[in-house]
Amino acid sequence: MKIKRRSFLILGSLLGLSPYLKAEEVSTFDQSFKKVEATIFAVQMHMFPEGSKLPSAKSMQVNTFLFETITHKSYDRDIRAFVLEGAEELLSREKGRFVTMTQLEKEKALRAYEATNYGSSWLERIMTLTMEGLFSAPIYGANKNEAGWKALNAYGGYPRPTTKYLGV
Amino acid sequence: MYDVVIIGSGASGGAVAYTLCKAGYKVAVLEKGRLMKREEFTKDELAYCRRDLVTPNLFDEYHTIEEKVEGKWVATPTYESGWSFWNGNIVGGSSNFMSGMLHRLHPDDFRLKSKYGAIKGANVVDWPISYDELEPYYALAEELVGISGHYEPHKYEPKRSTPNFTQPPTKENAVVKLLDKSCQELGVKSLVTPRAVLSRDKGDRNACYYSNFCGSYGCSSGAKSSSREALLKPALATGNLTLLTNTYVKQLESDKDNVEYAVVVDTITGKEKRIEGKMFVVAAQAHESARLLLNSANKHHPDGLANSSGELGKNLIFSGGGSGQGELRKESLKEIKFEDLMTTGLFVNRSVLDWYFIDHWWDGKFKGGSVEFMFEHQNIITRARKNNYKDGQLVWGTELGERVLKRMNEQKSIRFEIFNDWLPNDDCFVSLDPTHKDKYGMPVGKLRLEGHPQDVKVGEYIAEKCEKILEEMGAENIYSSVSSAPPQNLVAGGCRFGNDPKTSVLNKYCQAHDVDNLFVADASFMPTGGSVAYTWTIYANALRVADHIVQRLQNRPI
Numbered sequence: 001m002k003i004k005r006r007s008f009l010i011l012g013s014l015l016g017l018s019p020y021l022k023a024e025e026v027s028t029f030d031q032s033f034k035k036v037e038a039t040i041f042a043v044q045m046h047m048f049p050e051g052s053k054l055p056s057a058k059s060m061q062v063n064t065f066l067f068e069t070i071t072h073k074s075y076d077r078d079i080r081a082f083v084l085e086g087a088e089e090l091l092s093r094e095k096g097r098f099v100t101m102t103q104l105e106k107e108k109a110l111r112a113y114e115a116t117n118y119g120s121s122w123l124e125r126i127m128t129l130t131m132e133g134l135f136s137a138p139i140y141g142a143n144k145n146e147a148g149w150k151a152l153n154a155y156g157g158y159p160r161p162t163t164k165y166l167g168v
Numbered sequence: 169m170y171d172v173v174i175i176g177s178g179a180s181g182g183a184v185a186y187t188l189c190k191a192g193y194k195v196a197v198l199e200k201g202r203l204m205k206r207e208e209f210t211k212d213e214l215a216y217c218r219r220d221l222v223t224p225n226l227f228d229e230y231h232t233i234e235e236k237v238e239g240k241w242v243a244t245p246t247y248e249s250g251w252s253f254w255n256g257n258i259v260g261g262s263s264n265f266m267s268g269m270l271h272r273l274h275p276d277d278f279r280l281k282s283k284y285g286a287i288k289g290a291n292v293v294d295w296p297i298s299y300d301e302l303e304p305y306y307a308l309a310e311e312l313v314g315i316s317g318h319y320e321p322h323k324y325e326p327k328r329s330t331p332n333f334t335q336p337p338t339k340e341n342a343v344v345k346l347l348d349k350s351c352q353e354l355g356v357k358s359l360v361t362p363r364a365v366l367s368r369d370k371g372d373r374n375a376c377y378y379s380n381f382c383g384s385y386g387c388s389s390g391a392k393s394s395s396r397e398a399l400l401k402p403a404l405a406t407g408n409l410t411l412l413t414n415t416y417v418k419q420l421e422s423d424k425d426n427v428e429y430a431v432v433v434d435t436i437t438g439k440e441k442r443i444e445g446k447m448f449v450v451a452a453q454a455h456e457s458a459r460l461l462l463n464s465a466n467k468h469h470p471d472g473l474a475n476s477s478g479e480l481g482k483n484l485i486f487s488g489g490g491s492g493q494g495e496l497r498k499e500s501l502k503e504i505k506f507e508d509l510m511t512t513g514l515f516v517n518r519s520v521l522d523w524y525f526i527d528h529w530w531d532g533k534f535k536g537g538s539v540e541f542m543f544e545h546q547n548i549i550t551r552a553r554k555n556n557y558k559d560g561q562l563v564w565g566t567e568l569g570e571r572v573l574k575r576m577n578e579q580k581s582i583r584f585e586i587f588n589d590w591l592p593n594d595d596c597f598v599s600l601d602p603t604h605k606d607k608y609g610m611p612v613g614k615l616r617l618e619g620h621p622q623d624v625k626v627g628e629y630i631a632e633k634c635e636k637i638l639e640e641m642g643a644e645n646i647y648s649s650v651s652s653a654p655p656q657n658l659v660a661g662g663c664r665f666g667n668d669p670k671t672s673v674l675n676k677y678c679q680a681h682d683v684d685n686l687f688v689a690d691a692s693f694m695p696t697g698g699s700v701a702y703t704w705t706i707y708a709n710a711l712r713v714a715d716h717i718v719q720r721l722q723n724r725p726i
Contacts, residue, residue, distance in 0.1 A: 132549055140214060157381035
């Protein structure tokens with residue numbers, strides 16, 4: 001099961017093998033990401049809406065966290081590409097209009113995407129990347145004033161990090 | 169030239185360095201990773217538990233894993249699978265990140281074959297030493313590195329040369345009251361877990377401060393008895409230790425009888441150089457130690473250094489068993505107050521050794537294993553992510569909030585881990601991958617990792633008994649999982665020690681049969697693994713090996 005993870009990520013893509021895997025220049029990735037960032041953020045906001053017992057995606061800058069995280073060198077480069085491609089796939093499935101859909105339409109679109117193996121992996125990944133933001137140490141930016149921890153009544157231990165990623 | 173060059177700074181490398189430096193010898197420890205200081209060990213879940221920041225990036229350094237596909241062995245690189253076999257590549261190695269639930273081996277673990285007979289398909293052999301020979305070093309390690317606990321006589325608790333632990337047990341959560349009572353009801357004896365964590369200050373190391381985030385994290389008070397805190401720091405204080413960090417060892421150059429120098433690369437500058445010594449001690453963690461010796465083949469040792477037996481890399485072992493857990497819920501909790509259960513930071517500190525050996529009129533006579541009880545790891549992101557599927561769909565929106573909050577605040581999961589022998593067998597070994605090389609140009613280790621069917625049988629036998637304990641405690645949603653998948657952090661074997669140079673790599677002092685000035689000090693020497701975590705045995709044996717090296721250095725010019 002573990003052995004096959006990455007080949008599934010790559011071969012499972014409906015768009016084929018990613019050009020980003022080979023892209024040396026980060027700027028190529030940045031440009032492509034710009035085209036899907038609103039879509040990803042819309043998915044995050046749908047998963048973590050306002051009025052929930054958890055802080056909302058909108059109030060916590062989880063989109064900034066997501067971008068910084070996947071572009072950090074500690075992040076698995078295949079998964080980085082997968083985050084982008086999965087968003088492109090959603091954009092393409094919904095003909096570019098996911099962001100402007102109503103809540104009900106979004107729910108329907110995401111559940112339909114989830115029915116594919118690829119979509120379900122991607123949504124799980126976005127969920128993980130959002131929770132990583134909400135519940136990681138505040139230094140990473142998306143657990144503002146420890147609001148994520150306060151909501152859960154579960155707090156990170158001491159000492160708390162004062163630099164991201166051990167300063168690497 | 170150094171008196172002794174040690175490759176690796178983990179539990180065994182630290183123990184050898186400590187002894188030699190204290191004895192006045194000039195020692196170099198070569199460590200691939202960097203030095204992290206005590207104050208750098210923050211409780212950063214993202215950095216320590218969710219990214220490879222204290223282990224190599226798998227695209228730079230990796231292993232290949234062999235799996236049988238349609239009758240053929242197929243090797244997959246770990247950069248494909250994401251299944252890392254690195255366990256902490258910084259000064260102190262993986263001992264920085266251990267949970268530290270330690271036990272000594274039982275005397276019968278040293279003579280498994282004589283005691284229980286051969287098992288078909290398993291390469292079980294007796295050790296060339298007995299428990300009595302290692303016991304003084306278990307005692308020394310306990311005192312030196314600092315293992316806290318409380319001794320209670322038990323039929324499977326090995327005898328001790330000292331009456332009790334000098335460090336009392338770490339503080340315990342109220343759940344032990346419920347756990348002890350439940351065990352008692354079932355006729356099971358729960359014992360206090362010896363833990364490589366200080367309950368009292370020791371020198372410049374401060375007692376545990378119960379951070380709630382211990383295993384998988386480094387310790388910022390120095391309480392955890394890592395090689396770095398307990399051994400390397402005092403070794404450095406002697407002035408005899410040269411700690412060479414960011415130093416990757418490519419190979420050992422040797423003539424027919426002796427290693428002459430290590431070829432190393434500075435991982436920052438890429439510059440290559442030689443490190444010369446009178447003696448060499450390999451302590452790179454089992455699978456990597458064998459790999460280094462295989463990579464050191466030359467015209468005198470064409471199949472790898474110290475491999476005239478052909479046994480190098482063979483009989484790699486892990487730990488068999490598995491784990492299970494159940495939820496102690498607010499609404500159904502007995503014996504203790506819910507708020508006491510929810511107190512954070514305190515340990516569960518309970519082990520069961522009742523099934524270490526099974527001799528039952530119906531079940532039969534066979535080697536069993538040990539059990540550790542603990543809370544589910546308290547990592548917040550990990551816990552928040554768990555069990556968020558309903559009817560095959562990911563839960564999100566307001567329902568997610570309610571679900572996660574309930575899980576985090578209205579129950580606490582109690583967990584057990586089973587450790588039983590991983591039987592050595594012909595399909596569990598490390599060799600060199602013929603095509604894949606790491607970023608330094610050296611062939612990577614290829615791991616074949618098959619378990620023996622007996623391992624799973626034993627694990628399941630014990631899991632069933634542990635589930636009954638959780639049931640008695642009133643836990644709900646109980647499940648367990650026993651599999652033949654190897655835990656990559658519990659690795660040993662590959663350089664068996666033995667008296668016969670034809671069937672073993674090392675002699676009883678862990679000195680290579682073939683190469684006079686070469687020792688392997690980590691868990692590689694173990695022909696069978698016992699049914700507990702390896703670390704106490706690694707510390708003890710490395711202290712024994714170090715004593716032997718000191719004797720050699722004193723008695724004989726090289």
